[in-house]
Amino acid sequence: MQPFAYAAPSSVKEAVEILTKHGDKARPMAGGTDLLVQIRGGRFDLDVVVDVKKIPELTEVNNTKEGLTIGGAVPCHMLYEDTQISNTFPGLIDAATLIGGIQIQSRSGFGGNLCNSTPSADGICPLIVHSAVARVQGESGTREIPVEEFCTGPGANALGKGEMLVSIFIPNQGKNFGSAYERFIPRNEMDIAVAAVGSSILLGSDGKIQDARIALASVGPTPVFATKASASLIGKDANEESFAEAAKIAKSECSPIEDMRGTVEQRQHLVEVITKRTLSKSLERIGG
Numbered sequence: 618m619q620p621f622a623y624a625a626p627s628s629v630k631e632a633v634e635i636l637t638k639h640g641d642k643a644r645p646m647a648g649g650t651d652l653l654v655q656i657r658g659g660r661f662d663l664d665v666v667v668d669v670k671k672i673p674e675l676t677e678v679n680n681t682k683e684g685l686t687i688g689g690a691v692p693c694h695m696l697y698e699d700t701q702i703s704n705t706f707p708g709l710i711d712a713a714t715l716i717g718g719i720q721i722q723s724r725s726g727f728g729g730n731l732c733n734s735t736p737s738a739d740g741i742c743p744l745i746v747h748s749a750v751a752r753v754q755g756e757s758g759t760r761e762i763p764v765e766e767f768c769t770g771p772g773a774n775a776l777g778k779g780e781m782l783v784s785i786f787i788p789n790q791g792k793n794f795g796s797a798y799e800r801f802i803p804r805n806e807m808d809i810a811v812a813a814v815g816s817s818i819l820l821g822s823d824g825k826i827q828d829a830r831i832a833l834a835s836v837g838p839t840p841v842f843a844t845k846a847s848a849s850l851i852g853k854d855a856n857e858e859s860f861a862e863a864a865k866i867a868k869s870e871c872s873p874i875e876d877m878r879g880t881v882e883q884r885q886h887l888v889e890v891i892t893k894r895t896l897s898k899s900l901e902r903i904g905g
């Protein structure tokens with residue numbers, strides 16, 4: 618590992634100044650569970666690692682009637698240990714409890730998972746189906762990026778030079794909303810998804826589907842927001858028939874590769890199966 622300086626700024630402004638000054642030679646560190654492995658593996662040659670956990674906004678969780686704001690360095694355990702958050706955002710909790718093991722969940726969270734931007738990241742699809750928005754800040758100010766637009770390629774994202782993630786906002790969609798996330802891995806835990814799906818359903822007052830979102834992991838160069846499958850559900854009854862149809866469409870929206878973890882056909886099949894399953898689970902969870 619190359620030697621590098623360690624900076625621990627206490628404000629976003631200070632962190633952005635350091636990141637802007639050093640450009641590609643600096644990276645923010647939240648839990649460090651991806652970053653430190655990557656530095657050791659030679660992926661980055663850094664002059665400075667910017668620890669963002671000393672910045673108050675980055676480690677705060679704020680759950681209001683409007684929605685949940687998670688600081689960019691909030692670890693998973695802070696979410697699943699809160700009963701109210703667990704009840705309101707079940708799809709997020711599915712992911713928070715399966716990212717790594719308890720040690721990883723105690724250090725790392727959705728912010729690092731999102732900024733690491735891998736197609737197999739377990740945190741990103743649940744954020745997409747919860748309509749989450751990333752709040753980022755750079756030298757020229759702040760902006761909001763819907764999570765489905767955040768990842769631009771394997772390990773690449775929409776953050777510009779010197780920009781960092783400050784927090785993620787997840788709207789509270791009320792009692793008629795349900796969500797779920799599931800992945801397929803060959804082992805019981807601690808593995809990278811062969812394929813995974815996040816789903817959410819919002820029922821209207823007439824009992825029909827008012828909104829639905831389906832997102833797919835490990836089956837494309839980025840997490841995939843399956844827009845056609847999602848739209849196919851709107852206005853329909855929430856039942857096995859509409860879920861099966863949406864699952865077929867989701868299968869056609871993915872573009873997996875074959876690698877040591879799975880074939881194209883296996884991944885497409887998994888997308889169809891897990892889409893149906895997560896839609897049913899989302900429906901079951903409506904109303905608690």
Ligand SMILES: Cc1cc2nc3c(=O)[nH]c(=O)nc-3n(C[C@H](O)[C@H](O)[C@H](O)COP(=O)(O)OP(=O)(O)OC[C@H]3O[C@@H](n4cnc5c(N)ncnc54)[C@H](O)[C@@H]3O)c2cc1C
Nearest residue numbers: 644647648649650651652689716717725729730732739782
């Ligand atoms: C044993 C083990 C098991 C794992 N299991 C899983 C798993 O099951 N599922 C899964 O999805 N992942 C898994 N991971 C990967 C990793 O733990 C997760 O991706 C985790 O969510 C990363 O969060 P972090 O806070 O540690 O990120 P970090 O390592 O701190 O950062 C990750 C990347 O994001 C950047 N970054 C961090 N914070 C910011 C910010 N505020 N603004 C801009 N950029 C930022 C960093 O520079 C780095 O490039 C595992 C890792 C290990 C070591």
